[in-house]
Amino acid sequence: MSPLLYVAQRGTAVILAVAVAVHLGTILYAVRGGLTAGEILGRTQGNLAFLLFYGTFVVAAAIHAPIGLRSILREWTPWRGRSLDGAMLGVAALLVVLGLRAALAVYVA
Amino acid sequence: MNAPVPNAAPRDPTVEPAAGAMLTVRIRRDDGFQTFTLARRPAQTILDVVTAIQREQDPTLAYRFACRVGMCGSCAMMVNGRPRWTCRTRVAAVAEGDALTLEPLRNLPVVKDLAVDMEPFFTKWTAAHGAFEPGETPLGDFAVVAPDSPERRAVDAGIECINCGVCYAACDVVSWNPDYLGPAALNRAWTLINDVRDQGREARLDAVSGDAGCQSCHTHMSCTEHCPKALAPTFAIAGLKRETARTALRRFGARHFRRSA
Known part of the structure; x- marks a missing residue:
């Protein structure tokens, strides 16, 4: 892993540590409060803070996960080189597209 | 910072092997493990053990050492699964009962028996x-x-x-x-x-x-x-x-x- 990838992974880990805690806290609050899906969507719809939070969360995860996955694959399989790096860029793109699509869907629903 | 080898001393230095006690040593050689039996001695090190085996039982046993006093670093090998300097490791500190397993250093190609290519x-x-x-x-x-x-x-x-x-x-x-x-x-x-x-x-x-x-x-x-x-x-x-x-x-x-x- 290059030093810049190392910095990117550690930096996004800091963001994820906060984001995951807020995310889990929100889930617990919503479930314990007995909110219905409609009531949850009512709170998220058009809520720019919600979109910015989950947008940041998604981008951080999309940077963080492929870097770690690349290291694991290099250690446990013989996969190396440009094909591996390309595949990890693909994983990052997939996470961004799926994650932002989900966040947008809840925002505009 | 450079403290003496922390785990080289016997667990209880006053405990010496009983008279007549024997040591069973499994050594990984090129064709698998070979077992040797030899007498336990007071203050015996792992390097003493392989030297005794080579001199008294099998002169073809290959291992490496130089200074014998923890300065050169050439006698390292795996002792009961852990890498150690054999000259600074006493048998009493690491033997499991009266048994030892010796292997060449991990992660390096083996030249012969306990000697690796550095x-x-x-x-x-x-x-x-x-x-x-x-x-x-x-x-x-x-x-x-x-x-x-x-x-x-x-x-x-x-x-x-x-x-x-x-x-x-x-x-x-x-x-x-x-x-x-x-x-x-x-x-x-x-x-x-x-x-x-x-x-x-x-x-x-x-x-x-x-x-x-x-x-x-x-x-x-x-x-x-x-x-x-x-x-x-x-x-x-x-x-x-x-x-x-x-x-x-x-x-x-x-x-x-x-x-x-």
């Missing part, structure tokens, strides 16, 4: 720019190095490495990634990064970065746990991670921002 270890030491780089022209004057400066302290913490290969054998990352430079080479690089006289800093930081470099360390601390000199290569590697990250960010900033400013 070439990959030293090739990586060189690849990590382990040699002092004086630069094109010598410094104009003597470098003044304050003994209590942070750089000098960082050097002191790792400078006593004698390249015995124990940390390299203990490292799981080396076993997963044969390209990984390993704790000793990275520790050496860290001592030179902190040497104010050295002129090879930038190239050395490049050499210790990447998939074979310091960023691949998992911080398992096996190297630090097993180092017979009580050094802490893990912290040297952590220092390299910080320094390579700082340098990469500085270069990134210079490349993408200062030019347009």
Whole structure:
């Protein structure tokens, strides 16, 4: 892993540590409060803070996960080189597209 | 920092083997394990054991040693699954009952029996720019190095490495990634990064970065746990991670921002 990838992974880990805690806290609050899906969507719809939070969360995860996955694959399989790096860029793109699509869907629903 | 070998003394130095006690030693040889039996003796070291076996039972047994007093680092091997200096490890400290299992150092190719080829270890030491780089022209004057400066302290913490290969054998990352430079080479690089006289800093930081470099360390601390000199290569590697990250960010900033400013 290059030093810049190392910095990117550690930096996004800091963001994820906060984001995951807020995310889990929100889930617990919503479930314990007995909110219905409609009531949850009512709170998220058009809520720019919600979109910015989950947008940041998604981008951080999309940077963080492929870097770690690349290291694991290099250690446990013989996969190396440009094909591996390309595949990890693909994983990052997939996470961004799926994650932002989900966040947008809840925002505009 | 360089404390005596912490686990070399017997668990209870007053306990000596009973008269007539025998030791069963399994030794990995080229065609599998071979078992030897010999008498236990007071203050007997693992090196005493293999020497006795070679002299009295099987002169074809291959192993390596030189100084016998913990200075040269050439007698290291796996003792009951842990890498150790055999000259500084007493049988009483490590025998499981009256049994020992001896194997060549892990992560290195075997030459014969208990002797390994150290070439990959030293090739990586060189690849990590382990040699002092004086630069094109010598410094104009003597470098003044304050003994209590942070750089000098960082050097002191790792400078006593004698390249015995124990940390390299203990490292799981080396076993997963044969390209990984390993704790000793990275520790050496860290001592030179902190040497104010050295002129090879930038190239050395490049050499210790990447998939074979310091960023691949998992911080398992096996190297630090097993180092017979009580050094802490893990912290040297952590220092390299910080320094390579700082340098990469500085270069990134210079490349993408200062030019347009």
